[in-house]
Amino acid sequence: TVARPVDHIAFRARFDLKIELDRVDGSLRVNPIQIAVDDTPLRIRGRVGASLYRSARAAGAPPSAIQEYLRAIGTQMSINDIGSDATFDLIVEHRRAETGETEMGRLIYAGVERGDRKTQLLRWSVAGTDQWFEASGVGRSTGEMLMPVNGRLTSPFGYRRHPILGYRRLHTGLDIAAGHGTPIRAAASGTVNYSGRNGGYGNYVRIAHSGGIQTAYAHMSRIAVSSGTRVTQGQVIGYVGSTGMSTGPHLHYEMIRGGQKIDPRSVRYIENAQLSGPELQRFRSTLAGLMQVEPGAALARRERPRDLDTASADQPRRADRSRS
Ligand SMILES: [Zn+2]
Incomplete structure (x- = not known):
């Protein structure tokens, strides 16, 4: 019933x-x-056998x-094209x-090895984004770009008579009509590099995105992301x-490549990134290093796991146990 001071804590x-x-x-x-x-x-x-997964x-x-x-x-x-005689090869952080x-x-x-055909993919981070890269240093696209809103295409990319200005000029994106407040989703993963008012774009x-592609979204009622934010494909970026210069609720959706506005429907996949210079060298030596890892080496039994709990405080210390 008498409080006494702590003598030993270990965690x-x-x-x-x-x-x-x-x-x-x-x-x-304190003893760390x-x-x-x-x-x-x-x-x-x-070996892949009947089921790669199994x-x-x-x-x-x-x-x-x-x-x-x-x-x-x-x-x-x-x-489904990977035959049962193929070899799977995967490496996990451990x-x-x-x-x-x-x-x-x-x-x-x-990795997959089919006869002498080898497919090797290494996870590599470019500008803070992880992607799969082939052994040659070419990045793999992770998927198709998606349409940022579900709606009706009311005006395609190309020359048209402008609905407000009245003269023919290039319509630099797609107009997709949708109800006020409909969520607008990022067409692909990337980093927001502009967020705010922008003249006629509202x-x-x-x-x-990777591969030198940018997408832009105009006339939003509300913006949901700020500049510098990393966004993933499908993430809501606004409504x-x-x-701006608009005749009714719609998304004006643009795609920009090399400073040129292009038809968003002409690009289905984000272009592949290509590693070069010192980064390609780092990539290659990382891959070569991983290929030296013996299967199962991470699991090889240690001689005797060090037991740090032998000196635990909840029982009296025994003289025959030394602290490692
Ligand atoms: Zn438009």
Whole structure:
């Protein structure tokens, strides 16, 4: 029934750090203990067999990694065209503490070997965005661009008599009529590089995508993103309105490539990025390094996992146990 001061506290502060507090001469002393972490990634290879998914599961790949793998490989080939004799090869981020715990991360490599045809995809970050790149350094598009609103196309790209100005000029985008307040979605992932009023465009958002493509969205009633924001495909960036030079609620949707406005319907996929110079060299040496990883090496048993709990505080210390 008498309160007494804490003598010892020990806890795992982080995957790679344990902290102990000990009372020494009446005050608590902090003792951080680093836990060594082996971050050899986990490589899993095997024959595709009857089902790539089931074979990879049986070989020890986590379901989320296999799903990422199928999505990545799916940008290159139809999964159904991969024969049963092909070899799958995937590498997942993996960390193992010397105390025995493990953590699985994201898929970082996806490969398929069909005879002497090799497909190699490496996750690589360009301007803060992760993409799959082929061994040659060419980025893979992740999918089709989507139409930013569901609505009726009322005016295509091309020369027309302008509804307000009255003379013929290039209509630099698509007009899609939709109800006031209809959500407008990013056609593809990218970074917002303009958000705000923009003359006749009214409330306007422009997004820079990979491959030198930009998309722009005009006449919004309300903007939902600010400049500098990363947006993912399908994310709501604003709402249909009639701000600026407009005759009624619609989205004026533009696509810009190399400073030229082009017909948004002429580009179905975001252009592929190409790594070059020092970045291509870093990319190649990362890929070469990963190819050196032995399958299963990350799981190889340690001789004796270090046991940091032997000096735990909730039981009296035993003289025959030394703290490592
Ligand atoms: Zn228009």
